[in-house]
Amino acid sequence: MSAQAKAEALAKQVMQAMAESKAAEARAVVLGEKMMKAVAQAKKEAKVAQKARTIVEYPSGRYECGQCGQSVLITTAADKLPECDNCGSNKVKGHEPKITRIEPPAPKKYKAGMYQCSGCETRAAVAVDTNNLPECDYCGNRLKPLSS
Ligand SMILES: [Zn+2]
Ligand SMILES: [Zn+2]
Structure with a gap:
């Protein structure tokens, strides 16, 4: 070539x-x-x-209706409390919730x-x-x- x-x-x-x-x-x-x-x-x-978000968790245990005094038992941790079985009030109280704040990365x-x-x-x-x-x-x- x-x-x-x-x-x-x-x-x-x-x-x-x-x-x-x-x-x-x-x-x-x-x-x-x-x-x-x-x-x-x-x-x-x-x-x-x-x-960012906040997680609220009420521990299991005995709570009490702030209205009629009925005791309310919570068996598993929950993000909100149930209404009173007796009077329907939403003023059930007893334990402070555990509050966890999740920050975004x-x-x-x-x-x-x-x-x-x-x-x-x-x-x-x-x-x-x-x-x-x-x-x-x-x-x-x-x-x-x-x-x-
Ligand atoms: Zn009640
Ligand atoms: Zn290179």
Whole structure:
């Protein structure tokens, strides 16, 4: 094979490799968009869990109606007291409830999304919010938010 023919064959291979990488990049963009949609959906679903809330638990035991004095027995811990069997009053009392406040987890430093290696510029997809970004798979450098 002449050097010229060799050069032309290699040029063809270069073009083909470029076309393949373009196609792969386009595919990556589409997948990235899909991932962001899934991330948004996951966030919506997680919202309930993210809310601060208070859990009230009355211990089991003997309570008493504040209205008629009827004693009310609670056999398992409950989040609210029953009405009095005798007079229907809701002023049953006897024990202080245990109150537990659930705080939502602190927001993470880095949001899920597309990132880019600060060294080799390879893109990386991060699917969950995190405090520690993974390192680049290829060169081990830090990732940074994708500048678009
Ligand atoms: Zn009562
Ligand atoms: Zn890299």
